Amino acid sequence: DGGITQSPKYLFRKEGQNVTLSCEQNLNHDAMYWYRQDPGQGLRLIYYSQIVNDFQKGDIAEGYSVSREKKESFPLTVTSAQKNPTAFYLCASSTTSTGELFFGEGSRLTVL
Amino acid sequence: AQSVAQPEDQVNVAEGNPLTVKCTYSVSGNPYLFWYVQYPNRGLQFLLKYITGDNLVKGSYGFEAEFNKSQTSFHLKKPSALVSDSALYFCAVRDGTGANNLFFGTGTRLTVIP
Numbered sequence: 533d534g535g536i537t538q539s540p541k542y543l544f545r546k547e548g549q550n551v552t553l554s555c556e557q558n559l560n561h562d563a564m565y566w567y568r569q570d571p572g573q574g575l576r577l578i579y580y581s582q583i584v585n586d587f588q589k590g591d592i593a594e595g596y597s598v599s600r601e602k603k604e605s606f607p608l609t610v611t612s613a614q615k616n617p618t619a620f621y622l623c624a625s626s627t628t629s630t631g632e633l634f635f636g637e638g639s640r641l642t643v644l
Numbered sequence: 645a646q647s648v649a650q651p652e653d654q655v656n657v658a659e660g661n662p663l664t665v666k667c668t669y670s671v672s673g674n675p676y677l678f679w680y681v682q683y684p685n686r687g688l689q690f691l692l693k694y695i696t697g698d699n700l701v702k703g704s705y706g707f708e709a710e711f712n713k714s715q716t717s718f719h720l721k722k723p724s725a726l727v728s729d730s731a732l733y734f735c736a737v738r739d740g741t742g743a744n745n746l747f748f749g750t751g752t753r754l755t756v757i758p
Contacts, residue, residue: 536687565745572653574734574750575688590745622687631676631695631738633746635687 534559538623538636545610545617545643553608553639555623564606565633568592569620578621581606610641618643646671648737650749657725658757665720665752667735677718678736678746679709688734694718705729725756 536557545551557564563582567575577590581600595614600606606625610617620640624633647670657663669675676695680688692703699711709720720733732753736746 538687567748572750575748577745580745620685624688631746632678632690632693633688634690635680637687638685640685 536623536625536634536636538621538639541637541639543639543641545641547643548612550609550611551641553610553621553623553641555606555608555636556604557606557623557625557634557636558604559625559634560603561625561627561634562603563626564600565624565626566590566596566598566606566608567622567624569622569638575622578608617641646737646747648735648747648749650733650735650752652752653750654753654755656755656757659727660724663722663725663729663754663756665733665735665754667718667720667749668716669718669735669737670716671737675711675716675718676738677709677711679703679707679718679720680734680736680748682732682734682751691720691733725754727756727758730754730756 539554565580566578569575576592578596579598581587584603587600597609620638622638623636626633649668678693679691682688691707692701694701694711702708707722732751734751735749738746
Protein backbone atom coordinates (compact mmCIF):
# COMPACT_ATOMS: atom_id res chain seq x y z
CA ASP A 533 0.00 0.00 0.00
CA GLY A 534 1.17 3.52 -0.68
CA GLY A 535 1.94 5.72 2.23
CA ILE A 536 4.45 7.33 4.52
CA THR A 537 6.43 5.31 7.03
CA GLN A 538 8.05 6.92 10.04
CA SER A 539 10.40 5.12 12.39
CA PRO A 540 10.89 4.62 15.20
CA LYS A 541 7.47 5.31 16.69
CA TYR A 542 8.94 5.88 20.15
CA LEU A 543 12.48 7.02 20.90
CA PHE A 544 14.27 7.91 24.09
CA ARG A 545 17.42 9.97 24.10
CA LYS A 546 19.86 11.18 26.69
CA GLU A 547 20.76 14.84 26.74
CA GLY A 548 23.67 15.63 24.43
CA GLN A 549 22.93 12.87 21.94
CA ASN A 550 21.93 13.33 18.33
CA VAL A 551 19.07 11.19 17.01
CA THR A 552 17.78 10.61 13.51
CA LEU A 553 14.13 10.05 12.67
CA SER A 554 13.37 8.19 9.47
CA CYS A 555 10.69 9.13 6.95
CA GLU A 556 10.09 7.12 3.78
CA GLN A 557 7.29 7.56 1.23
CA ASN A 558 6.25 5.49 -1.77
CA LEU A 559 3.65 7.93 -3.06
CA ASN A 560 6.03 9.41 -5.65
CA HIS A 561 5.49 12.85 -4.11
CA ASP A 562 7.98 15.59 -4.84
CA ALA A 563 7.56 17.57 -1.62
CA MET A 564 8.27 16.37 1.91
CA TYR A 565 7.94 18.09 5.28
CA TRP A 566 8.80 17.74 8.94
CA TYR A 567 6.53 19.18 11.60
CA ARG A 568 6.83 19.29 15.35
CA GLN A 569 3.70 18.98 17.50
CA ASP A 570 3.51 20.16 21.09
CA PRO A 571 0.34 20.19 23.20
CA GLY A 572 -1.72 23.31 22.60
CA GLN A 573 0.62 24.65 19.91
CA GLY A 574 -0.55 22.90 16.80
CA LEU A 575 2.00 21.91 14.18
CA ARG A 576 5.12 23.91 13.51
CA LEU A 577 7.19 23.47 10.37
CA ILE A 578 10.81 22.45 10.89
CA TYR A 579 12.12 21.81 7.37
CA TYR A 580 10.69 21.11 3.96
CA SER A 581 11.96 19.91 0.62
CA GLN A 582 10.31 20.44 -2.73
CA ILE A 583 12.84 18.49 -4.77
CA VAL A 584 15.72 16.07 -4.32
CA ASN A 585 18.97 17.61 -3.06
CA ASP A 586 17.23 20.79 -1.99
CA PHE A 587 15.54 21.80 1.27
CA GLN A 588 14.54 24.94 3.14
CA LYS A 589 14.24 25.93 6.76
CA GLY A 590 10.81 26.24 8.26
CA ASP A 591 9.76 28.28 11.27
CA ILE A 592 11.71 26.33 13.92
CA ALA A 593 14.77 24.85 12.16
CA GLU A 594 17.32 25.65 14.87
CA GLY A 595 18.79 22.48 16.35
CA TYR A 596 17.59 20.28 13.50
CA SER A 597 19.10 19.07 10.23
CA VAL A 598 17.78 17.17 7.21
CA SER A 599 18.91 15.63 3.96
CA ARG A 600 17.09 14.76 0.74
CA GLU A 601 19.34 12.45 -1.25
CA LYS A 602 16.48 10.37 -2.60
CA LYS A 603 12.93 11.30 -3.56
CA GLU A 604 11.54 8.69 -1.20
CA SER A 605 13.48 9.63 1.91
CA PHE A 606 13.68 12.71 4.14
CA PRO A 607 15.39 11.91 7.47
CA LEU A 608 15.42 14.42 10.31
CA THR A 609 18.29 14.68 12.78
CA VAL A 610 17.56 16.21 16.15
CA THR A 611 20.90 17.53 17.34
CA SER A 612 22.15 18.23 20.83
CA ALA A 613 21.74 21.93 20.03
CA GLN A 614 17.96 21.59 20.15
CA LYS A 615 17.11 22.90 23.61
CA ASN A 616 13.75 21.24 24.10
CA PRO A 617 13.52 18.23 21.78
CA THR A 618 10.83 16.25 23.58
CA ALA A 619 7.87 16.31 21.18
CA PHE A 620 5.82 14.41 18.64
CA TYR A 621 7.38 14.64 15.16
CA LEU A 622 5.32 14.29 12.01
CA CYS A 623 6.55 13.74 8.48
CA ALA A 624 4.36 14.55 5.50
CA SER A 625 4.49 14.61 1.72
CA SER A 626 2.48 16.19 -1.03
CA THR A 627 2.18 16.72 -4.73
CA THR A 628 2.49 20.35 -5.63
CA SER A 629 -0.65 20.28 -7.71
CA THR A 630 -3.16 19.35 -5.01
CA GLY A 631 -1.70 20.87 -1.91
CA GLU A 632 -2.99 18.54 0.75
CA LEU A 633 -0.42 16.80 2.88
CA PHE A 634 -0.30 13.09 3.59
CA PHE A 635 1.08 12.31 7.02
CA GLY A 636 2.99 9.48 8.58
CA GLU A 637 2.01 8.05 11.97
CA GLY A 638 4.54 10.14 13.83
CA SER A 639 7.57 9.59 16.06
CA ARG A 640 7.50 10.49 19.74
CA LEU A 641 10.89 11.59 21.05
CA THR A 642 11.51 11.82 24.77
CA VAL A 643 14.71 13.24 26.19
CA LEU A 644 15.63 11.77 29.55
CA ALA B 645 1.68 36.53 6.28
CA GLN B 646 -0.58 33.54 6.63
CA SER B 647 -2.35 32.59 9.83
CA VAL B 648 -5.13 30.37 11.06
CA ALA B 649 -7.21 30.77 14.20
CA GLN B 650 -9.25 28.09 15.89
CA PRO B 651 -10.94 30.04 18.67
CA GLU B 652 -12.15 27.03 20.66
CA ASP B 653 -9.70 24.67 22.33
CA GLN B 654 -12.52 22.30 23.23
CA VAL B 655 -15.96 21.58 21.79
CA ASN B 656 -18.44 19.23 23.45
CA VAL B 657 -21.54 17.97 21.68
CA ALA B 658 -24.11 15.29 22.38
CA GLU B 659 -24.22 12.27 20.11
CA GLY B 660 -26.71 12.82 17.30
CA ASN B 661 -26.57 16.61 17.53
CA PRO B 662 -25.00 18.77 14.82
CA LEU B 663 -21.42 19.87 15.40
CA THR B 664 -19.41 22.89 14.29
CA VAL B 665 -15.69 23.45 14.68
CA LYS B 666 -14.67 27.01 13.88
CA CYS B 667 -11.76 28.29 11.81
CA THR B 668 -10.82 31.74 10.55
CA TYR B 669 -7.86 32.52 8.35
CA SER B 670 -5.68 35.27 6.97
CA VAL B 671 -3.73 35.04 3.71
CA SER B 672 -2.40 37.57 1.25
CA GLY B 673 -3.71 35.81 -1.85
CA ASN B 674 -6.46 33.34 -2.61
CA PRO B 675 -6.80 30.85 0.22
CA TYR B 676 -6.41 27.11 -0.06
CA LEU B 677 -8.09 25.69 3.05
CA PHE B 678 -7.91 22.26 4.65
CA TRP B 679 -9.29 20.29 7.57
CA TYR B 680 -7.47 17.39 9.20
CA VAL B 681 -8.35 15.04 12.05
CA GLN B 682 -5.95 13.43 14.50
CA TYR B 683 -6.62 10.48 16.80
CA PRO B 684 -4.36 9.93 19.84
CA ASN B 685 -0.73 9.16 19.00
CA ARG B 686 -1.50 9.03 15.29
CA GLY B 687 -0.70 11.15 12.27
CA LEU B 688 -3.14 13.61 10.75
CA GLN B 689 -5.79 12.39 8.33
CA PHE B 690 -7.07 14.61 5.54
CA LEU B 691 -10.81 15.39 5.73
CA LEU B 692 -11.51 17.96 3.04
CA LYS B 693 -10.21 21.00 1.20
CA TYR B 694 -11.38 24.16 -0.49
CA ILE B 695 -9.43 25.38 -3.50
CA THR B 696 -12.02 27.09 -5.64
CA GLY B 697 -15.62 26.70 -6.71
CA ASP B 698 -18.61 25.81 -4.57
CA ASN B 699 -18.42 27.33 -1.10
CA LEU B 700 -19.78 24.16 0.52
CA VAL B 701 -17.22 21.39 0.46
CA LYS B 702 -18.05 17.79 1.32
CA GLY B 703 -15.42 15.48 2.72
CA SER B 704 -14.77 12.19 4.43
CA TYR B 705 -16.90 10.60 7.18
CA GLY B 706 -19.89 12.90 6.54
CA PHE B 707 -18.04 16.12 7.31
CA GLU B 708 -18.48 19.30 5.32
CA ALA B 709 -17.14 22.82 5.53
CA GLU B 710 -18.38 26.17 4.34
CA PHE B 711 -16.03 28.74 2.87
CA ASN B 712 -17.09 32.30 3.66
CA LYS B 713 -14.85 34.85 1.98
CA SER B 714 -16.37 37.93 3.59
CA GLN B 715 -15.93 36.50 7.08
CA THR B 716 -12.63 34.74 6.20
CA SER B 717 -13.99 31.58 7.78
CA PHE B 718 -13.97 27.89 6.98
CA HIS B 719 -16.00 26.16 9.67
CA LEU B 720 -16.20 22.38 9.81
CA LYS B 721 -19.66 20.87 10.25
CA LYS B 722 -21.46 17.57 10.55
CA PRO B 723 -25.24 17.15 10.79
CA SER B 724 -25.19 14.33 13.35
CA ALA B 725 -22.19 13.68 15.60
CA LEU B 726 -20.92 10.21 16.43
CA VAL B 727 -18.93 9.20 19.51
CA SER B 728 -16.21 8.03 17.10
CA ASP B 729 -15.85 11.63 15.84
CA SER B 730 -14.14 12.51 19.12
CA ALA B 731 -10.65 13.62 18.13
CA LEU B 732 -8.40 16.63 17.59
CA TYR B 733 -9.26 18.72 14.53
CA PHE B 734 -6.88 21.03 12.71
CA CYS B 735 -7.63 23.74 10.19
CA ALA B 736 -4.83 24.69 7.78
CA VAL B 737 -4.27 27.29 5.08
CA ARG B 738 -1.84 28.06 2.34
CA ASP B 739 -1.94 30.91 -0.10
CA GLY B 740 -2.02 30.52 -3.85
CA THR B 741 1.40 31.95 -4.53
CA GLY B 742 3.04 28.63 -5.30
CA ALA B 743 4.71 27.77 -2.03
CA ASN B 744 3.14 24.56 -0.84
CA ASN B 745 3.56 25.00 2.91
CA LEU B 746 0.51 24.66 5.08
CA PHE B 747 0.03 26.75 8.19
CA PHE B 748 -1.92 24.99 10.90
CA GLY B 749 -4.20 26.24 13.63
CA THR B 750 -3.65 25.13 17.21
CA GLY B 751 -6.36 22.50 17.02
CA THR B 752 -9.79 21.96 18.57
CA ARG B 753 -10.52 18.91 20.66
CA LEU B 754 -13.98 17.58 19.88
CA THR B 755 -15.70 15.38 22.43
CA VAL B 756 -18.97 13.70 21.50
CA ILE B 757 -20.91 12.69 24.58
CA PRO B 758 -22.97 9.49 24.36
